[in-house]
Amino acid sequence: MLFCASSKALLIGSAFLVVQSRSLSLIASKSLSRDEARHVVDHALCPIHQERERNLAALEAYGGVPASITNDDPRTEYTYGEFPYNSVDLLVDRSQKYVTRRDDDGRTNFVDLGSGSGRLVFYQCLTRRNWETHGIEISQQFHDLALGSCAVGQAEGFFGPDTGQPDASRLAFHNGNALGVEDEFFAHTRSEDNERIQRVLSTAHILFAYSSVWETERTQPFSQDLQAMILSSKWSERLAEVCPQGCVAITTDRALSPDFGWKLVDRADVENPSLFGSTGFISVLEK
Numbered sequence: 001m002l003f004c005a006s007s008k009a010l011l012i013g014s015a016f017l018v019v020q021s022r023s024l025s026l027i028a029s030k031s032l033s034r035d036e037a038r039h040v041v042d043h044a045l046c047p048i049h050q051e052r053e054r055n056l057a058a059l060e061a062y063g064g065v066p067a068s069i070t071n072d073d074p075r076t077e078y079t080y081g082e083f084p085y086n087s088v089d090l091l092v093d094r095s096q097k098y099v100t101r102r103d104d105d106g107r108t109n110f111v112d113l114g115s116g117s118g119r120l121v122f123y124q125c126l127t128r129r130n131w132e133t134h135g136i137e138i139s140q141q142f143h144d145l146a147l148g149s150c151a152v153g154q155a156e157g158f159f160g161p162d163t164g165q166p167d168a169s170r171l172a173f174h175n176g177n178a179l180g181v182e183d184e185f186f187a188h189t190r191s192e193d194n195e196r197i198q199r200v201l202s203t204a205h206i207l208f209a210y211s212s213v214w215e216t217e218r219t220q221p222f223s224q225d226l227q228a229m230i231l232s233s234k235w236s237e238r239l240a241e242v243c244p245q246g247c248v249a250i251t252t253d254r255a256l257s258p259d260f261g262w263k264l265v266d267r268a269d270v271e272n273p274s275l276f277g278s279t280g281f282i283s284v285l286e287k
Contacts (some may be wrong), residue, residue: 022062024150025161028125029167037126038085044156045121051082054117057141063072083252083278088120091250091280099205099267107132111177111200113209114138118146120208120256123279125171126158134200135173148234176198179238202220202243211235212278213252226264228255228281236260240285247285255281262286265272 032040083283090282092110097107108131111168112121115135125133137143150173153159162170176177176193206239215232223230230236236257239249253275256262270276 006098015148015179016167017252022123024147025162025170025172026150026154027162027165027170028155029160031129031169034085034089034124034127037123040121040126040158043117044158045122046117046145054082054142054145057117057139057145060151066274081212082119082273084271084273085123087272087278087280088208089092089135090268090270091282092124092208094246094266095206095250095282098248102207108205109200109203110134110206110210111136111204112208114211115146115173118140118149118173121146121171121173122149122153125169129169130167133169133170133171134204135171136178136200137173137175138177143173154255155197172200179234180242198242199240202244204247207239207243207247207249209235209249211251212272215253216254217257221273223255223257226255226258228264228267228279229253230255230257233257233260236262240287243285245285245287249283249285251283253282254279256283 018160036176038168046054076164096108108128110124110128110131111134113136114123115137116139117137118137123135124131135144135146140281150159156255162168174193174197176197178196178197180194211231214235215234217230217236221229231251231254237260239247240262241259245247249262252272258264264281264283266282268280268282270278270280
């Protein structure tokens with residue numbers, strides 16, 4: 001990995017990519033079927049046989065192997081997992097009927113919050129025409145893996161530079177903290193990209209978060225009314241502040257709190273072998 005004065009250069013195999021700052025924007029060269037896109041992601045961009053490397057990146061994000069982590073440890077929010085394609089397709093397809101937009105707003109802005117190595121961002125960009133697909137990741141290690149996969153994708157012809165083509169599907173990766181505050185485990189997260197991240201969230205039509213092990217609300221972790229575990233208020237409140245009216249949020253195994261304007265409109269039990277199944281919650285922001 002090479003560093004330049006004002007940019008980062010990533011060398012992955014024969015692919016070479018120069019990235020200005022901590023963000024990157026590309027377009028999909030063409031739309032693929034879901035089966036085709038899964039093959040591309042699993043064999044070229046985020047190969048299945050490199051999953052161990054991605055798990056090691058999660059450990060490096062802590063600065064090494066952490067001590068034992070219990071279920072109520074806030075560090076569980078930074079553990080790594082890969083959500084099944086079929087399950088995310090079901091939830092995203094289902095969420096689209098709740099999206100409201102202006103007549104002149106033809107694009108869908110999709111945000112993967114906690115995008116890891118970019119697997120679902122690549123997949124959504126390759127399969128959803130005329131979408132803006134953003135990945136927000138707090139870990140520099142994971143972000144660097146995503147940028148490396150972008151280099152491979154460009155070398156293989158799946159993605160190209162964003163030169164403003166109409167109707168093209170776009171992807172962008174951002175490294176920073178969506179909460180916009182100092183994080184006790186990631187000291188670098190007051191980065192220059194945080195302002196850009198807030199702008200991305202402020203235009204999101206659909207927000208996805210694989211939140212199955214994220215911190216729950218301490219005072220009342222389970223809602224009898226919703227029959228669901230409730231995400232910590234730091235997430236429900238901050239996302240309500242920055243996301244636009246009508247934003248549709250998909251969370252897994254934890255729902256956003258209605259105390260901050262998140263209305264639970266749908267749920268679905270989906271496959272997730274790593275957790276013996278998950279429940280997806282679809283909430284709409286009503287400010």
